[in-house]
Amino acid sequence: MPIKSYILxxxxxxxxxxxxxVSVLEGCNVHPAENREVLVLVTETENExxxxxxxxxxxxxxxxxxxxxxxxxx
Amino acid sequence: xxxxxxxxxxLRNAARASAFATAACMFPGIVFAEEQERxxxxxxxxxxxxxxxxxRFCGVGCGLKVGVSDGKAVAVKGDPDSTxxxxxxxVKGYHSVMALYxxxxxxxxxxxxxxxxxxxxxxxxxDLVASKMKDTIAExxxxxxxxxxxxxxxxxxxxxxxxxxxxxxxxxNVEANARLCMASAVTGFLTSFGLDEPMGCYDDxxxxxxxxxxxxxxxxxxxxxxxxxxxxxxRRPVKIIHLATRTTRTSLAADKSFLFNPQTDLAIANSICYxxxxxxxxxxxxxxxxxxxxxGKTNIGYGLEEHFSFTDEPKDIDFxxxxxxxxxxxPEKIEGYCGVSAKDIKYMASLYGNSNNKxxxxxxxxxxxxxxxxxxxxxxxxxxxxxxKISTPGNSPFSLTGQPSACGTVREVGTLxxxxxxxxxxxxxxxKHAAEIWKVPVENIPSKPTHHTVSMFRALDRGDLKFxxxxxxxxxxxxxxxxxxxxxxxxDDRFIVVSDVYPTPTTDIADVVLxxxxxxxxxxMFGNSERRTxxxxxxxxxxxxxxxxxxxxxxxxxxxxxxxxxxxxxxTHIEEIWKEYSLHHEGNKHAMAPYEELKSKPGLQWPxxxxxxxxxxxxAKYDPACKGDSFDFYGKPNGKxxxxxxxxxxxxxxxxxxxxxxxNTGRVLEHWHTGSMTRRVSxxxxxMPKSYAELHPEDAKALNVINGDQIKITSRRGExxxxxxxxxxxKPTRGQVFVPFFDESLLINDLxxxxxxxxxxxxxxxxxxxxxxxx
Numbered sequence: 001m002p003i004k005s006y007i008l009x010x011x012x013x014x015x016x017x018x019x020x021x022v023s024v025l026e027g028c029n030v031h032p033a034e035n036r037e038v039l040v041l042v043t044e045t046e047n048e049x050x051x052x053x054x055x056x057x058x059x060x061x062x063x064x065x066x067x068x069x070x071x072x073x074x
Numbered sequence: 075x076x077x078x079x080x081x082x083x084x085l086r087n088a089a090r091a092s093a094f095a096t097a098a099c100m101f102p103g104i105v106f107a108e109e110q111e112r113x114x115x116x117x118x119x120x121x122x123x124x125x126x127x128x129x130r131f132c133g134v135g136c137g138l139k140v141g142v143s144d145g146k147a148v149a150v151k152g153d154p155d156s157t158x159x160x161x162x163x164x165v166k167g168y169h170s171v172m173a174l175y176x177x178x179x180x181x182x183x184x185x186x187x188x189x190x191x192x193x194x195x196x197x198x199x200x201d202l203v204a205s206k207m208k209d210t211i212a213e214x215x216x217x218x219x220x221x222x223x224x225x226x227x228x229x230x231x232x233x234x235x236x237x238x239x240x241x242x243x244x245x246x247n248v249e250a251n252a253r254l255c256m257a258s259a260v261t262g263f264l265t266s267f268g269l270d271e272p273m274g275c276y277d278d279x280x281x282x283x284x285x286x287x288x289x290x291x292x293x294x295x296x297x298x299x300x301x302x303x304x305x306x307x308x309r310r311p312v313k314i315i316h317l318a319t320r321t322t323r324t325s326l327a328a329d330k331s332f333l334f335n336p337q338t339d340l341a342i343a344n345s346i347c348y349x350x351x352x353x354x355x356x357x358x359x360x361x362x363x364x365x366x367x368x369x370g371k372t373n374i375g376y377g378l379e380e381h382f383s384f385t386d387e388p389k390d391i392d393f394x395x396x397x398x399x400x401x402x403x404x405p406e407k408i409e410g411y412c413g414v415s416a417k418d419i420k421y422m423a424s425l426y427g428n429s430n431n432k433x434x435x436x437x438x439x440x441x442x443x444x445x446x447x448x449x450x451x452x453x454x455x456x457x458x459x460x461x462x463k464i465s466t467p468g469n470s471p472f473s474l475t476g477q478p479s480a481c482g483t484v485r486e487v488g489t490l491x492x493x494x495x496x497x498x499x500x501x502x503x504x505x506k507h508a509a510e511i512w513k514v515p516v517e518n519i520p521s522k523p524t525h526h527t528v529s530m531f532r533a534l535d536r537g538d539l540k541f542x543x544x545x546x547x548x549x550x551x552x553x554x555x556x557x558x559x560x561x562x563x564x565x566d567d568r569f570i571v572v573s574d575v576y577p578t579p580t581t582d583i584a585d586v587v588l589x590x591x592x593x594x595x596x597x598x599m600f601g602n603s604e605r606r607t608x609x610x611x612x613x614x615x616x617x618x619x620x621x622x623x624x625x626x627x628x629x630x631x632x633x634x635x636x637x638x639x640x641x642x643x644x645x646t647h648i649e650e651i652w653k654e655y656s657l658h659h660e661g662n663k664h665a666m667a668p669y670e671e672l673k674s675k676p677g678l679q680w681p682x683x684x685x686x687x688x689x690x691x692x693x694a695k696y697d698p699a700c701k702g703d704s705f706d707f708y709g710k711p712n713g714k715x716x717x718x719x720x721x722x723x724x725x726x727x728x729x730x731x732x733x734x735x736x737x738n739t740g741r742v743l744e745h746w747h748t749g750s751m752t753r754r755v756s757x758x759x760x761x762m763p764k765s766y767a768e769l770h771p772e773d774a775k776a777l778n779v780i781n782g783d784q785i786k787i788t789s790r791r792g793e794x795x796x797x798x799x800x801x802x803x804x805k806p807t808r809g810q811v812f813v814p815f816f817d818e819s820l821l822i823n824d825l826x827x828x829x830x831x832x833x834x835x836x837x838x839x840x841x842x843x844x845x846x847x848x849x
Binding site for chain 2 (some may be wrong): 001003004005006007029031032033034036038040041042044045070071073074
């Protein structure tokens with residue numbers, strides 16, 4: 001059951017759209033910064049396969065400029 | 075089942091915490107409100123009152139608003155009214171109140187009985203401290219007792235300590251850990267300008283076009299100020315140049331990053347001066363009217379010998395001789411040993427030399443923890459003096475500090491062996507001035523300094539000192555060549571008192587441990603890097619019997635028979651101390667803001683004259699103490715700043731065939747100094763749980779180690795086994811290893827060398843020789 005955290009940077013002025021899109025995905029917990037266009041994402045999935053699928057879904061977001069993995073636990 | 079839920083909750087927290095911490099490094103000043111809200115919710119706190127205070131941690135002195143509810147500090151936010159941080163916080167400041175509530179806070183005094191520390195009452199502990207001091211003085215003389223404080227002392231703590239030891243007892247055995255971090259900055263200022271502390275301020279960041287960071291990892295160590303630089307770069311064309319011995323997050327954010335070989339910053343600074351002179355970029359009228367040129371002694375040693383002493387002898391030289399001196403440092407002559415190409419040195423010189431650029435130089439431990447620390451400070455000033463880029467908005471050589479009141483307490487109150495609140499013990503007028511305010515006979519204050527920090531611990535090891543009271547610092551983690559000094563303090567007839575908030579390796583060796591009130595558990599003031607004094611009220615009660623360091627000192631002073639010198643009431647003593655202390659600094663050059671003003675504002679800069687702060691010193695346009703209508707370096711007798719001919723000299727211990735690596739030590743974003751507070755904050759601890767050894771990838775390959783493998787690092791003084799980090803947060807150049815010092819279970823200072831700058835007496839934690847083996 002992988003737990004991972006990421007830093008996400010949205011396209012300019014698209015933070016809200018990115019939050020809306022990612023926060024509805026199952027297993028995603030979103031923590032936006034108050035004073036920067038940056039958000040921290042913590043994901044929790046049942047297995048590696050679902051983890052990969054979830055990441056794929058996030059990476060497809062048209063509002064996402066950059067995603068970077070910070071930590072991963074199992 | 076429950077265990078699994080708990081474990082997963084823990085992992086979720088760890089994942090989130092590490093992302094918050096990483097974000098804080100990538101985006102200095104970033105704020106995540108949710109963490110704060112969760113803490114508030116978990117405490118069920120509904121009615122929060124927000125009170126101002128400076129941050130507890132670094133020397134930037136960010137203004138905070140602390141949320142208090144039901145007698146607990148439950149939240150923190152940046153103070154938007156503070157000109158220092160304008161509402162931003164770094165990850166340490168943001169979690170600062172959590173450091174108050176570690177599970178193992180010291181709440182009761184401890185006294186060593188039959189080899190074990192056992193609980194006692196505060197009265198018994200203070201009685202014991204006073205009686206031990208009396209007995210020691212009676213048996214061995216007043217110079218057998220000492221106090222070792224800190225740049226985390228509040229101003230009243232340091233003032234009372236100085237008055238008690240220098241004015242009442244009559245010994246100059248007063249030192250503070252700022253000797254280990256700021257002493258070279260002080261002697262740099264004194265030798266170049268005659269007065270301590272920066273002429274400029276943080277507002278310079280909003281005016282400068284070029285920022286040159288000398289061996290300073292600002293992104294991690296001064297993140298809020300670094301974010302101010304980055305914000306400026308977003309708005310206008312500014313350049314950031316990072317000159318360092320390892321690649322860090324600061325290097326990655328800089329426009330140019332130049333890596334130099336350890337110690338050769340001396341040659342690079344001289345080389346920049348050479349280029350400035352050669353290309354005709356000298357501001358001749360400024361130099362002629364406002365500068366004198368000096369040379370001092372050379373081959374000045376490293377302080378490794380017992381009872382080492384050194385006194386410099388400045389001599390006047392003319393500009394032609396200075397020009398001749400610089401010829402040794404032509405870029406082509408030094409590029410071979412300094413590691414920076416001649417082209418890059420010329421580029422840096424051109425940035426300083428361009429009369430259209432306003433330039434700010436910033437430095438901290440890289441320049442100060444240096445066996446030629448005073449010299450490198452002098453040399454950076456030389457560049458600004460040759461070009462006349464000083465004491466005006468945006469033209470600013472700026473020495474940053476590491477502790478919240480290294481400036482306010484250690485440098486301004488003068489809690490160093492040679493210092494008084496105004497001036498030095500060697501000066502009869504200064505002694506008279508202090509004695510008059512303290513209401514003690516001037517003969518009480520000895521005219522000779524005794525021990526600087528390294529010397530003080532050597533004296534304790536030898537037995538010349540018998541009693542030491544340590545407050546707000548952790549020397550059993552921070553002293554260089556720690557093995558020796560740890561063994562010294564453990565000797566039978568030494569008596570060590572430690573005032574602190576948590577158990578540390580220093581409380582472990584204490585005979586008496588006094589629980590201290592921390593930060594907003596008492597009233598006080600800190601003074602930050604830009605001459606700003608910041609007052610904070612007592613916002614919450616200290617736990618158990620914990621007592622402020624100021625009041626501990628007053629209680630002991632009264633037991634020693636000095637009631638008349640310390641007559642203040644518990645309710646108003648901070649205000650009364652401030653008013654007495656301010657008398658030492660009366661006059662346009664150093665006047666302090668009144669207590670009432672400090673109480674009502676986020677902070678005020680000195681000199682505070684006729685209700686106004688002084689942002690830039692030494693220029694008549696901004697500084698009311700100046701004579702004439704332009705520059706006046708009034709710290710020197712004729713108003714002229716000194717340009718110094720200071721050569722490159724090698725480090726005392728350089729890598730050789732037996733010990734082929736340089737060892738460099740330092741800090742990390744998440745932890746404050748030795749981690750005694752920040753390691754109690756779970757978010758910070760989880761983000762950076764233990765120390766590590768950074769290696770260059772090629773060195774790691776040669777040693778056949780990868781990330782997480784263990785290596786043994788050995789110096790001529792000690793050895794340590796720890797994990798390797800390759801291509802992690804920082805990357806040293808080949809032949810170097812970098813180790814953070816925050817981890818008390820991995821004491822890297824067992825390996826470091828206790829060599830120091832002969833002028834400042836500040837040790838060099840950045841350079842010694844080690845060998846590395848796969849463990």
